[in-house]
Amino acid sequence: xxxxxxxxxxxxxxxxxxxxxxxxxxxxxxxxxxxxxxxxxxxxxxxxxxxxxxxxxxxxxxxxxxxxxxxxxxxxxxxxxxxxxxxxxxxxxxxxxxxxxxxxxxxxxxxxxxxxxxxxxxxxxxxxxxxxxxxxxxxxxxxxxxxxxxxxxxxxxxxxxxxxxxxxxxxxxxxxxxxxxxxxxxxxxxxxxxxxxxxxxxxxxxxxxxxxxxxxxxxxxxxxxxxxxxxxxxxxxxxxxxxxxxxxxxxxxxxxxxxxxxxxxxxxxxxxxxxxxxxxxxxxxxxxxxxxxxxxxxxxxxxxxxxxxxxxxxxxxxxxxxxxxxxxxxxxxxxxxxxxxxxxxxxxxxxxxxxxxxxxx
Ligand SMILES: Cc1cc2nc3c(=O)[nH]c(=O)nc-3n(C[C@H](O)[C@H](O)[C@H](O)COP(=O)(O)OP(=O)(O)OC[C@H]3O[C@@H](n4cnc5c(N)ncnc54)[C@H](O)[C@@H]3O)c2cc1C
Numbered sequence: 001x002x003x004x005x006x007x008x009x010x011x012x013x014x015x016x017x018x019x020x021x022x023x024x025x026x027x028x029x030x031x032x033x034x035x036x037x038x039x040x041x042x043x044x045x046x047x048x049x050x051x052x053x054x055x056x057x058x059x060x061x062x063x064x065x066x067x068x069x070x071x072x073x074x075x076x077x078x079x080x081x082x083x084x085x086x087x088x089x090x091x092x093x094x095x096x097x098x099x100x101x102x103x104x105x106x107x108x109x110x111x112x113x114x115x116x117x118x119x120x121x122x123x124x125x126x127x128x129x130x131x132x133x134x135x136x137x138x139x140x141x142x143x144x145x146x147x148x149x150x151x152x153x154x155x156x157x158x159x160x161x162x163x164x165x166x167x168x169x170x171x172x173x174x175x176x177x178x179x180x181x182x183x184x185x186x187x188x189x190x191x192x193x194x195x196x197x198x199x200x201x202x203x204x205x206x207x208x209x210x211x212x213x214x215x216x217x218x219x220x221x222x223x224x225x226x227x228x229x230x231x232x233x234x235x236x237x238x239x240x241x242x243x244x245x246x247x248x249x250x251x252x253x254x255x256x257x258x259x260x261x262x263x264x265x266x267x268x269x270x271x272x273x274x275x276x277x278x279x280x281x282x283x284x285x286x287x288x289x290x291x292x293x294x295x296x297x298x299x300x301x302x303x304x305x306x307x308x309x310x311x312x313x314x315x316x317x318x319x320x321x322x323x324x325x326x327x328x329x330x331x332x333x334x335x336x337x338x339x340x341x342x343x344x345x346x347x348x349x350x351x352x353x354x355x356x357x358x359x360x361x
Pocket of ligand 1 (some may be wrong): 006008009010012019029030031032035041042043044115122123124125152153154155157158159178220257277278280286289290291292293294296
């Protein structure tokens with residue numbers, strides 16, 4: 001089969017790995033000129049790990065990730081509010097929770113797909129079904145016809161917009177922005193094998209080690225729309241490593257992302273021979289750190305559907321039936337916010353165990 005994938009992010013590349021392993025001809029089209037080399041850290045959960053193992057990338061994944069053996073939450077004075085041992089998760093859930101450096105994940109996936117199978121500087125502008133095939137075209141004037149076209153073009157997906165539109169976003173009710181950056185682990189007094197978060201009702205900041213002597217921090221503050229507001233909020237938290245960390249963060253390494261909540265998810269993912277995966281299919285808030293994890297689960301599920309089904313249409317239907325309700329449940333779970341926030345939910349590790357794992361068959 002000949003398959004075109006729009007988007008060389010987490011979803012497009014991991015889906016390509018799975019479909020190439022089945023012997024299909026796969027071409028990934030990416031609007032950027034290269035594999036993503038920017039970004040800070042990523043927190044992936046056991047459900048992502050199981051999918052990545054299933055895609056045959058276990059060794060590469062272990063090489064670039066740090067196992068998070070503990071999950072710790074503290075208050076503004078550095079006093080422990082909650083901690084749990086997650087070192088047994090590989091046995092219990094089949095994979096660890098990990099931290100890693102996002103550009104390394106992109107490189108790992110790009111290497112597994114092979115640069116020959118990726119066309120950069122290809123921005124998709126149209127996509128259309130043609131009975132037993134689908135055709136897409138790009139701003140550079142080229143076009144591609146395949147048995148299937150996969151829209152893996154992220155939260156603001158053009159493929160989704162062209163097919164159905166209808167997904168609208170509104171600013172998050174809790175926090176407008178998330179700030180994050182990479183730091184040297186030696187500059188901060190935190191457990192090098194733990195996710196360590198500091199929480200108050202109106203703001204929080206968490207550290208995750210990502211290997212090679214580095215960690216990343218990420219956090220949000222209600223009402224903080226600039227990095228100066230963000231730093232101000234934490235200025236009095238002098239018994240925590242946060243004020244020093246923020247002062248030492250070079251402005252050029254700071255990433256500031258607006259947080260947008262979805263008003264409605266796509267009512268279906270498969271449209272003839274065109275299918276949505278990843279953030280295009282289930283745009284979600286980052287609070288459960290499940291966006292990429294769910295996207296890896298999609299990639300493995302679509303591989304399994306193509307491996308088992310008798311024909312293409314059946315495979316697409318099986319994939320969507322297997323994944324859509326679960327992913328939409330995670331979208332809703334991710335809208336509730338974080339520990340000590342206005343919605344008063346449990347710490348993230350507990351929510352992963354109680355709310356996300358049970359969604360796995
Ligand atoms: C602040 C923040 C923190 C996050 N942290 C985590 C975390 O710790 N753990 C986690 O699991 N998830 C996290 N996420 C979510 C995660 O980043 C996404 O869920 C994940 O990247 C989705 O993968 P994707 O492949 O669907 O989309 P993307 O990774 O966004 O990839 C889409 C790709 O498509 C390309 N593209 C877009 N439009 C076109 C077009 N028209 N033509 C061609 N190419 C196109 C883009 O350039 C991009 O390369 C976070 C998100 C945010 C905003």
